[in-house]
Amino acid sequence: MKFTSRYATSLALFTDMYQLTMAQAYWKNNMAEQEAVFHLYFRKHPFNGGYTVCAGLADAIDYIKEFSFSEEDIAYLGSLKGSQQQPLFEKDFLTYLQDLTLTCQIDAIPEGTVVFPNEPLLRIQGPILQCQLLETPLLTILNFQTLIATKAARLTDAAQGDRIIEFGMRRAQGADGALSAARAAFIGGIGATSNMLAGRYFNIPVKGTHAHSWVMSFPEEQDAFAAYASVFPYDSVFLVDTYNTLQGVRKAIAVAKQLREKGTELLGIRLDSGDLAYLSKEARRLLDEAGLPDVSILASNDLDEYLIQSLKLQGARIDTWGIGTKLVTAYDQPALGGVYKLAALRKTDGQWEYKLKLSEQLVKISTPGILQVRRYTNTQGFVADMIYSEEQPISGAATIIDPADVTRRKTLSANETFENLLVPIFRDGKPVYEEPDLPAIQTRARQQVTQLHESIRRLLNPHLYPVGLEEQLFNKKMEIILNIRNKGKISEKAWAADR
Numbered sequence: 001m002k003f004t005s006r007y008a009t010s011l012a013l014f015t016d017m018y019q020l021t022m023a024q025a026y027w028k029n030n031m032a033e034q035e036a037v038f039h040l041y042f043r044k045h046p047f048n049g050g051y052t053v054c055a056g057l058a059d060a061i062d063y064i065k066e067f068s069f070s071e072e073d074i075a076y077l078g079s080l081k082g083s084q085q086q087p088l089f090e091k092d093f094l095t096y097l098q099d100l101t102l103t104c105q106i107d108a109i110p111e112g113t114v115v116f117p118n119e120p121l122l123r124i125q126g127p128i129l130q131c132q133l134l135e136t137p138l139l140t141i142l143n144f145q146t147l148i149a150t151k152a153a154r155l156t157d158a159a160q161g162d163r164i165i166e167f168g169m170r171r172a173q174g175a176d177g178a179l180s181a182a183r184a185a186f187i188g189g190i191g192a193t194s195n196m197l198a199g200r201y202f203n204i205p206v207k208g209t210h211a212h213s214w215v216m217s218f219p220e221e222q223d224a225f226a227a228y229a230s231v232f233p234y235d236s237v238f239l240v241d242t243y244n245t246l247q248g249v250r251k252a253i254a255v256a257k258q259l260r261e262k263g264t265e266l267l268g269i270r271l272d273s274g275d276l277a278y279l280s281k282e283a284r285r286l287l288d289e290a291g292l293p294d295v296s297i298l299a300s301n302d303l304d305e306y307l308i309q310s311l312k313l314q315g316a317r318i319d320t321w322g323i324g325t326k327l328v329t330a331y332d333q334p335a336l337g338g339v340y341k342l343a344a345l346r347k348t349d350g351q352w353e354y355k356l357k358l359s360e361q362l363v364k365i366s367t368p369g370i371l372q373v374r375r376y377t378n379t380q381g382f383v384a385d386m387i388y389s390e391e392q393p394i395s396g397a398a399t400i401i402d403p404a405d406v407t408r409r410k411t412l413s414a415n416e417t418f419e420n421l422l423v424p425i426f427r428d429g430k431p432v433y434e435e436p437d438l439p440a441i442q443t444r445a446r447q448q449v450t451q452l453h454e455s456i457r458r459l460l461n462p463h464l465y466p467v468g469l470e471e472q473l474f475n476k477k478m479e480i481i482l483n484i485r486n487k488g489k490i491s492e493k494a495w496a497a498d499r
């Protein structure tokens with residue numbers, strides 16, 4: 001599915017205005033082609049969790065592949081006026097945009113990989129104007145899908161192998177929210193969606209039951225079940241809570257027995273209100289006593305990972321979980337704070353000049369360099385991640401330092417197994433990545449999560465997975481911070497002297 005084909009026109013304007021005004025300013029200052037490196041990363045796991053599952057790269061790739069300004073885009077930009085009613089964008093700049101084709105080098109961490117704060121999920125190297133234009137769409141796409149894939153992975157962990165169906169379309173944040181949430185939820189481990197367009201676009205299995213309206217449109221609940229089963233004798237899941245749940249279960253059982261006489265089996269029942277622990281146990285007992293142990297019990301009603309965990313602890317007999325609002329809106333944390341920061345600029349002598357954005361908090365200061373993430377593993381799973389600069393290759397043992405707490409250090413021996421996570425996606429603007437299909441991405445996500453120690457996977461107060469800056473990079477970063485702060489001090493003095 002092409003990301004842009006969901007919309008009528010090109011998506012080059014799917015960006016913030018300041019990217020275009022900066023683009024014109026770079027162009028006007030003869031800086032448009034200056035080579036830059038930006039990294040896209042987040043600073044804190046969503047949901048106070050211990051891990052994040054990255055997603056959205058396929059849509060980002062589609063976006064970049066199709067990036068170009070259409071005649072209509074250029075006409076729109078040409079129509080914009082500044083505060084003095086002057087044209088905002090110059091004609092020659094608009095011609096430059098119209099002729100623009102991307103030439104960037106892009107590396108990214110494959111979808112379905114578990115990732116940690118401050119690790120670049122994507123690195124882009126190329127003309128600064130191009131890198132800048134891609135900032136907003138890349139953040140939009142990767143932030144949301146990563147957030148939802150992570151929520152889905154937490155739900156999948158809590159469900160301990162039970163099937164989960166995504167029911168959230170009606171509560172999603174708009175049309176694209178519903179579609180991209182369905183995709184990301186599948187990556188995170190959800191088995192199926194009720195969203196038919198997502199099913200068609202992404203080839204995700206589609207599943208559904210029926211609504212209360214079906215039952216309410218018949219004088220008798222049992223007649224409603226029987227009528228539904230007459231149309232879907234092999235595919236019926238009855239919603240039993242319209243009037244009285246346990247009475248509803250008994251009527252479902254009566255219809256299931258009629259189906260059996262005709263040689264078919266009821267698939268399941270759905271509980272959508274009340275005490276789901278008590279009702280599922282009672283429903284299971286009634287179904288088992290009626291000789292229907294294979295009729296499954298699906299539960300829905302404002303569920304999330306904490307309720308799944310609690311219901312399991314209460315001994316609920318639920319086989320399938322229908323999850324809507326809390327999943328597709330990432331209800332308890334509606335945004336991932338991913339950022340996109342300049343990390344290096346090529347000087348006229350061909351050397352890189354490292355760049356960083358200062359902050360009062362050390363942990364918020366961006367990391368300069370041309371960064372790569374190296375993941376060390378042993379037979380037990382993932383051990384630690386090292387962020388290093390490709391300008392300073394690693395040979396032999398390496399020490400990582402946690403920039404949030406510089407006393408936290410770990411030495412990784414040269415004999416450990418490791419993998420570099422960022423892989424080539426575009427070279428000179430051309431796609432070079434062989435994209436896995438969605439089921440393969442889902443499998444990767446599950447395998448990745450299971451490589452984490454259970455103390456990192458738990459929902460509440462998880463342990464921190466070790467991630468650090470490689471020592472040379474850490475020292476370089478500190479040197480730059482001190483330099484910038486010293487420069488700042490001198491200019492403050494000069495400013496005071498001037499007064």
Ligand SMILES: Nc1ncnc2c1ncn2[C@@H]1O[C@H](COP(=O)(O)OP(=O)(O)OP(=O)(O)O)[C@@H](O)[C@H]1O
Nearest residue numbers: 272273274275276277278300301302303307310314
């Ligand atoms: N045994 C349980 N333990 C903890 N929470 C539960 C349990 N059973 C249900 N819940 C959750 O409690 C919340 C409220 O359930 P309740 O049945 O009151 O829902 P409701 O939305 O008021 O019902 P209705 O859909 O009939 O309006 C829901 O999020 C539901 O998933």
Ligand SMILES: O=P(O)(O)OC[C@H]1O[C@H](OP(=O)(O)OP(=O)(O)O)[C@H](O)[C@@H]1O
Nearest residue numbers: 167272300301302303322323324325326
């Ligand atoms: O609860 P969610 O996780 O969002 O799952 C989706 C919900 O959507 C449907 O009902 P709807 O909310 O439309 O109506 P209801 O609450 O009256 O059942 C369905 O019966 C679920 O309860």
Ligand SMILES: O=C(O)c1cccnc1
Nearest residue numbers: 167194207208209210324
């Ligand atoms: O198929 C269902 O049961 C369903 C679909 C969407 C929302 N709630 C339930």
